[in-house]
Amino acid sequence: MLALLSIxxxxxxxxxxxxxxxxxxxxxxxxxDRAVQTLCVAQGATLGVLLGIGVLHYSNVAExxxxxxxxxxxxxxxxxxxxxxNRLVAHRLSSRNSYFTALFVILLAAASLxxxxxxxxxxxxxxxxxxxxxxxxxxxxxxxxVVGVLVLFWLVRSWRSMVDDSFSLMIxxxxxxxxxxxxxxxxxxxxxxxxxxxxxxxxxxxxxTTLLGLARGIGLKAHLLLCALMASFSVAMGFAFSLWQTxxxxxxxxVFVLAVCTAGVALSRGR
Amino acid sequence: MQVLRTxxxxxxxxxLAYATQEGKLLAKGISFQLHLGETLLVGGANGAGKSTLxxxxxxxHRPLKGTLTHRLPASSIAYIxxxxxxxxxxxxxxxxxxxxxxxxxxxxxxxxxxxxxALAWNTASGGERKRALLTRALLQHCSVLILDEPxxxxxxxxxxxxxxxxxxxxxxxxxxxxxxxxxxxxxWQRLKSIRLGDDEC
Numbered sequence: 001m002l003a004l005l006s007i008x009x010x011x012x013x014x015x016x017x018x019x020x021x022x023x024x025x026x027x028x029x030x031x032x033d034r035a036v037q038t039l040c041v042a043q044g045a046t047l048g049v050l051l052g053i054g055v056l057h058y059s060n061v062a063e064x065x066x067x068x069x070x071x072x073x074x075x076x077x078x079x080x081x082x083x084x085x086n087r088l089v090a091h092r093l094s095s096r097n098s099y100f101t102a103l104f105v106i107l108l109a110a111a112s113l114x115x116x117x118x119x120x121x122x123x124x125x126x127x128x129x130x131x132x133x134x135x136x137x138x139x140x141x142x143x144x145x146v147v148g149v150l151v152l153f154w155l156v157r158s159w160r161s162m163v164d165d166s167f168s169l170m171i172x173x174x175x176x177x178x179x180x181x182x183x184x185x186x187x188x189x190x191x192x193x194x195x196x197x198x199x200x201x202x203x204x205x206x207x208x209t210t211l212l213g214l215a216r217g218i219g220l221k222a223h224l225l226l227c228a229l230m231a232s233f234s235v236a237m238g239f240a241f242s243l244w245q246t247x248x249x250x251x252x253x254x255v256f257v258l259a260v261c262t263a264g265v266a267l268s269r270g271r
Numbered sequence: 272m273q274v275l276r277t278x279x280x281x282x283x284x285x286x287l288a289y290a291t292q293e294g295k296l297l298a299k300g301i302s303f304q305l306h307l308g309e310t311l312l313v314g315g316a317n318g319a320g321k322s323t324l325x326x327x328x329x330x331x332h333r334p335l336k337g338t339l340t341h342r343l344p345a346s347s348i349a350y351i352x353x354x355x356x357x358x359x360x361x362x363x364x365x366x367x368x369x370x371x372x373x374x375x376x377x378x379x380x381x382x383x384x385x386x387x388x389a390l391a392w393n394t395a396s397g398g399e400r401k402r403a404l405l406t407r408a409l410l411q412h413c414s415v416l417i418l419d420e421p422x423x424x425x426x427x428x429x430x431x432x433x434x435x436x437x438x439x440x441x442x443x444x445x446x447x448x449x450x451x452x453x454x455x456x457x458x459w460q461r462l463k464s465i466r467l468g469d470d471e472c
Contacts, residue, residue, distance in 0.1 A: 031360040091292050103297075167368070171392075173355035175331060213360065223362050236397060 002229035003244045006155055010052065014141040015025040015133050015196065015235040017148035018226035019204045022192060024155040025185060027227055028050075030213075035206055037085055037203030041109040041186065042201055044081025045193040047129050047130040048074035054118030070199065082186060101223050130253045131197020133239060144195055151188050152228075159224060194250070203255040211262040215269035226265060234258035272347060278302035279342055281415060281447055282328070287337030289320065291326050297323055298467050301337070306413070308444040308461055313451045315467030321451045322353065322419050324467065328449065330416060349413035351404050353420055363392040365403040370410050380436045382406045398429030407435060407442060415447045422454040430454065 005012070016113070029038050052073030085103055089096040100164035100270065115121040127135075136144065139268070165176040192201040218226065238254030245253075288299035292450050297320030299386030304408045305311050305417040311416070313321050326332040328339065343350070369377060390399060401421065419436055421437075422430050434456050439450050441459070 001418055027361060033360075121462070163363070166361070167359060167363065170356050171354055172352055174350070174352065199471055209360070213362070220361055220363055220367050 002242055008243065009135045010138055010141040010145070010241065011133050012229035012239050013145035014148065015200075016232045017152065018144050018192065018196065019148075019200075021148045021151040021155060021188065021233035022187075022201060023231035024159070024206045024224060025151070025188060027209045027224055028162050028166055028181070029185070030206060030209050031163070032169055033096075035075055035080075036097040036104070036186075038189070038205060039202060040085055040100045040107065041078050041082050042189050042193055042198055043104050043111070045074040045078035045190045046113045046198050047114065048077025048190070049128050049194050050114045050118075050121060050125060051077065053124050056120055057120070058118060060198065071194050072188060075186065076192050077253045078186055078190050082182070091123065091254040100126040127197065128193065129198045130249065131195075131200045133196060133200070133235075133250050133254075134242075136195065140195055144191075147188070149190055151184065154184060163220065174246045177237050197254060203251075203258060207255065207258050208262050211259065211266050213266075214263075215268055217264040218268055220232065228264045230258065230265065234261055237261070273427050274412055279343050280306050281432075282449075283340040284328075285325075285338045287339060288330060289323060289326065289334040291323070296335075299335075299367075301465065303463065305415075305447050305449065305463070308441065310441055310448040310450065310455075310459055310462050312462060312464040312468065313449065314453065314464060319468030321467055325350065325352065325417050325419050325451065327451065343414050347414040348417065349408035349411055351408055351419065351421065352418040352424070354400070357397075357400075360394055364388065365376055365390050365392060365395060365399065368403050369393070370407065370408050376410060377406060379407050380406055380439070382432055382436050383408075383454055388392070395408075398425050401425065402429060402432060405436060409436065414445070415449065417449045419451045419467075421450065422452055 026035075029035060030241065049070045052070030055073075056069060074151055088099045092099070111125065115125040117152045123271075138254040162181070163240070165178070165181070168174040169176055189201065192204075208230045209223070212223055212226055214232075235254055239250060239258035241257060242248045242250045272451050274361055284304075285302045286299075288296070290296045299326070303311065313324060315321050322378055323332055327334050329348060330345070340469040352453040359415075365383065366372070371377065378385065379389070383399075383406050387395075387399060387403075392400065392403075395403070404419075405421065416437075418437075425433070434454075437448060437450075437455065438459065441461075
């Protein structure tokens with residue numbers, strides 16, 4: 001067990017830094033009622049990554065080049081999904097989530113079709129959906145760590161103005177310039193889907209803030225801090241648990257630990 | 272802040288026309304000038320385009336034609352629209368909305384008690400929410416305050432508190448107010464009004 005922890009220490013550290021970045025971003029996305037839109041965009045990134053893998057494999061590009069090149073295809077398709085989704089719901093105050101859900105289902109079907117068209121994509125499909133932190137190389141872990149630190153720094157530095165913007169958008173209906181927020185969110189989403197998978201990304205984004213929303217008497221700063229801490233702690237604990245119980249898949253274990261621990265904290269504060 | 276000659280209007284609107292997003296004409300031929308120290312009262316029936324006029328004034332809705340000249344930077348204009356949603360995902364308290372934690376500065380406007388700063392936005396009453404939003408705008412030291420139905424759905428006490436705060440805001444003579452409302456106190460001075468939905472504007 002200790003030997004395994006020693007092997008995966010960089011991966012655990014990288015995940016424990018990326019997870020709070022995703023959790024804090026998820027607080028702002030949920031506050032802007034963009035959870036379903038975000039799942040849709042993440043599904044776009046998934047499709048883009050699969051398309052990239054399929055095309056590059058078909059063109060006999062070396063596997064080491066495929067891994068990093070597909071971030072670009074994931075980013076392109078997620079940007080397309082983001083703008084197409086926004087066009088679809090422009091000027092609609094209600095039923096936005098129905099449109100995004102429809103788009104999500106279409107993209108899900110497209111991902112399945114792509115995996116059927118290009119040979120040997122099934123493994124990649126499962127990898128992109130459910131992820132596997134244990135398969136990250138040291139280089140991947142180092143990149144994940146740096147990306148996590150950078151995004152975390154940006155989120156911690158500008159949390160106040162982000163909350164103000166979220167409030168103005170949702171409560172007062174005042175448009176705010178969201179360009180840098182959208183751009184960094186899209187980049188982080190694509191990176192996260194590509195490196196640690198759709199499930200890890202979506203869980204870290206929305207499980208902590210949603211479950212902590214059930215707690216009574218937790219203030220804004222405590223909510224943000226607890227979201228970040230629970231995400232980070234759950235990655236370390238979930239990963240360690242899956243190393244101990246080797247038959248358990250890593251990411252679903254992390255998600256389960258995250259849900260149980262966050263719900264425990266929320267319920268301990270009363271509803 | 273830009274220094275204005277007292278005779279220059281801070282806002283000048285000429286022959287303004289605007290429509291809904293679907294293209295239905297809401298109002299046309301709207302002209303007025305607003306000087307510092309003045310209050311503009313916007314009236315009209317439901318659906319006449321009062322809220323849209325305010326959104327045109329703050330640059331959130333593009334007019335069909337006409338000119339709109341601001342002589343103050345956008346940062347000196349505060350706008351409080353009607354609430355789009357009442358529930359917010361994050362656990363904000365009323366104090367989180369304010370740009371300062373200085374209790375004396377907050378209490379100066381007489382809208383919020385220190386004990387109310389810890390109230391959660393999601394469980395605060397409509398009156399407490401409106402008073403918090405107005406305190407936020409007043410603490411930003413704006414020169415022009417634009418309010419959409421600030422007295423709607425308020426109890427008598429909240430209404431009086433807000434009217435008093437607004438009276439203080441315009442009393443100094445170096446601020447202007449634009450209000451969509453039917454409940455303006457009779458003691459407000461330098462009051463102008465436009466009525467939408469009528470032929471004359």
